[in-house]
Amino acid sequence: MKNSTVQGFLQTSFAHYQKNHGLPLYQIKAAEQLMRCRTEALGGHSVYCEDGHLNGVWYNSCRHRSCPQCSALKSEQWQQRVEALLLKGKHHHWVFTLPHDLHNIWRFNRAFCQQLLFTSVRETIQKLSLDPRYLGATPGVILALHTWARNQTFHPHIHCVISHGGLGSTGEWQTPKRASFLPAKVMMMIFRGKYLAGIKKAIAADELVIPTNEREQGLLNLCNKLGRQDWVVYCAKPYEHGQGVAKYLARYIRGGAIKNSQLLHLGNEHIKLRYKSHQTQKTEYLRLTHAQFMQRFLSHIAIPKKSQYQMVGLYHGKCRRKLNQAREALGQIALNEVKVLDWQSFVNRQGEFVCCKQCGKTLNQLRPIEKGMNITEFSGSYVH
Structure with missing residues (x-):
């Protein structure tokens, strides 16, 4: 195949995959949007300068959060907003990961488990930050959800960026009592307890969809078993400032799990992609069937009306005065x-x-083109 992009892959393989697999409606709608992105199906727009000179005509973008070809502007806007909020000084970067044994519950309860993961991490950070043994103040916190590992397997985890210090109840700036700020083992235990308690509560209230071939008692037994095991809470080396990790997170807030640049080849039966391994820190290659890649790609589609990130503490929108x-x-x-x-x-x-190719003035007018109209694209690429 010549079009080695996510869109090209979907256009070639999605219809066949959909016939043979039951898919949630939001995944079907997302795939349809991505397939129509920057095609005549979405209509287009023409660009004019302030004197009315035409400077180009382009098809419209789908603007879906999981689209890898039209999210560059949104990602940079998010990064710019976050960088404007950041407090001066060191920031910690922690990663809270769910055990593999809980993935099946997530697949049957995506929205619930996503919200429970955010809540468990947020409340853990808040509880320990307010403890006078560690800080006794409110820091600035950013939480960002990823559901994938670099090889595209299902791997839900939350990246947490937290300022090294916070604002005390009397308005003074407080610094942590420990160089590492919060103890990883204690964070893990509180996070683990909150997440498992949320699962058990949902089961008791009959609010959890029990996965196929599972039983309620089996899930309770699993929770009890996992409650005795260590979970992965990774504490990365602190950043001297928050901009670096904000830039890292911005790449994944929009644009989905796979970038077009990672797809090396789309064959009739297999695809080949590259990724940088966390373990080896080297570029590695993966060969998957169309069905395998489709399953992985669709499992990471953003859930509608559910945010992929949360601003907490001093970085919350309602805490501007304290910030x-x-x-x-x-x-x-x-x-x-x-x-x-x-x-x-x-x-x-x-x-x-x-600027205008004719008069040099600013391009500042966009005029819509009807859907279905076949337009000729000019050279260049403007992202709206």
């Missing part, structure tokens, strides 16, 4: 309104100049 108190204590200016990156500035950052 500015903390910024003042750290010698930073107050944060008011965060300017949103516009598409013209984004294109300029990519090394292209957003």
Whole structure:
């Protein structure tokens, strides 16, 4: 196949896969959106300068969170907003991972388990941060959900970015009592207890869908077993500032689990992709059948109306006054309104100049083109 992209793969293989597999509606709708992205099915837009000179016509983007070909602007906008919030100084990066034995429950209760994972991590961080033995204050926290490992297998986990310090109840800046801030073992135990308690409560209230070939008592026994085992809470080396990890997270907030640049070959029966291994830190290669890759890709489609990230503590939208108190204590200016990156500035950052080819004035007018109209694309690429 010539079109070695996620869209090309879906256009070739999704209809056949759908006939042979029961899929949730949101995955079907997402695949349909991705297949129509930047095609005549979504219509298009023409771009004009302030004097009315036509400078190009392009098909519209689908704007789906899991689309790898139209999320660049949204990712950079998210990164810019986060970087504007960040407090000066060191930030910790922790990763909370669910045991493999709980994956089947997730597959049958995606929205519930996603929310429970966020809640368990958030409440664990809040509980320990307010403990005077560790900090006794409210830090700034960002939580970001990933459901995949680098080889695209199902691997739900949350990345946590937390400021090294927080604002105390009387408005003073507090620094952690420990160099590592919070103890990993204690974090793991509280996180584990909160997540398993949430599963048990849902079972008792008959609010959990029991997976096929499973029984309620079997799930309770599994929870009891996992409650005696260690879970993975990875504490990475602290960053001297938060920008690095914000940039890392921005790549995954939008655009889905697989980027087009990772697909090396789409054959009639197999696909080949590359990824950087966490274990070896080297580029490795994976060969999958169309069905195997489709199953992995669809399992990571973002759930509608469920956020992939949460801003907590001083970084929460309702804590702007406290955030500015903390910024003042750290010698930073107050944060008011965060300017949103516009598409013209984004294109300029990519090394292209957003100006009229005829008169040199700014391109600032977009006019819609009807759906289904076959348009000729000009050279260049503007992302809206």
